[in-house]
Amino acid sequence: MIETDICIVGAGPAGLSAAAAAGEAGASVLVVDENFKAGGQLFKQVHKFFGSENHKAGTRGIRIGEQLLDRARKAGAVFRLRTLAYGFFENGVLGLYDMDSQELGLVKAKKYIFATGAIENVLPMKGGTLPGVMGAGAAQTLMHLYHTRPGNEIVMVGSGNVGLIVSYQLMQSGAKIAALVEAAPKISGYEVHARKLLRAGVKMYTSTTVSEIKGEDQVEEVVLTELDSDFKPIPGSEFSVKADTVCVAVGLSPLTELLQMAGCKLYFSKVLGGFVPLHGRNLKTTHDDIYLAGDCSGIEEASTAMEEGRIAGIGASAEIGFGTDKADELIKQAQERLDELRQGPFGDRRKSGMEEIFTEYEKGAWA
């Protein structure tokens, strides 16, 4: 059995940030991730980040990933990649599966930080299981990690920031956006991204949905239908678009299986992506030895994930006696940066969602 002070599951922005913080506090840190590369979504984000200088605005995700990985390594974090954290058991032990050797192993950590991320939502559509229908994030993964575009003619479903940004990235990779479809009457992401696409001549259809995806054994044609103000299809309004790929960008859901297995209580938050582990401002769950950070604590973005990771990393370490002298001050600074990130029309909603979770957690009714 491997013993460590802190064990982190997930080497994305939240996990890496937690690893750096915990390592710098002096704790021994083990990071587990099933991918063969660390970095999670950061290495897929070729766009520049927003916010202020404090939030690494203007820097591309891929660079932030490199810096963070380097910082976590320098802080002494040990990485076990290609390793699946398959279960959390009653005695506080995490089960590991080495995907190469196919051997099982166990970890006993004093504190755990789960930074397991999220999965893209599925949109039920007729023909929606045909090869060529994929998450927008999947397209991003293929393009930016493996330099392969998913297809040549794309229908993007969803006009949130993911839909808009990935559409632009698909164009940068040489694909054509045949249509961008949004069921709501207006584009839901930032105008700055939408304008970029409009300038490039992308056809955007609001109040429109996909009624059918056609093709023999892969996507060949997408039938779109206009929607009325009650989101009901308008008969006779169908039109067809030729495409080989449909990208679905209709939100994400937190990946909470491990947390559930550990008995962490969940709380439903529509604005944060569904069932989210109940947690406090310090990112501690209802389990005394488990913290969480990043999208599994509620869907936000890489910038907030990194701040959450930092708070969890510092807090978990301090709880077992590492870096206690500076912990409060460092956490306060990170929380201030988080507050700054949770501003504006999008941030405000997430902030109130988080506040609701904190309030519920502080009530302690789950204990």
Added chain:
Amino acid sequence: MTNLRITEHPILDIPADTKQVHVYFEGKELLAREGETVASALTSYGIRAFRTTRKRHEPRGVFCAIGRCTDCMMTIDGRKNVRTCMTEVKEGMQIERG
């Protein structure tokens, strides 16, 4: 033949000298790139249908590309139900729809 490789990109640095790896899809030799997944190698050739569902015999392919949805599973070197989006290509790898 379909080629979905990105050769030019305004931001990404695409190295021209990435080591090539030979893999075999249903016996046919394909050129993959070291460090990529089986899923991306097949996608680059325009291969989208990775498997067939057992009951209704419907085609399935990559959906999430992060190892969660399991729609992209194939038989690799005789091992069934391997997630191709989580599996790095290796020289001589045999990939079957299975």
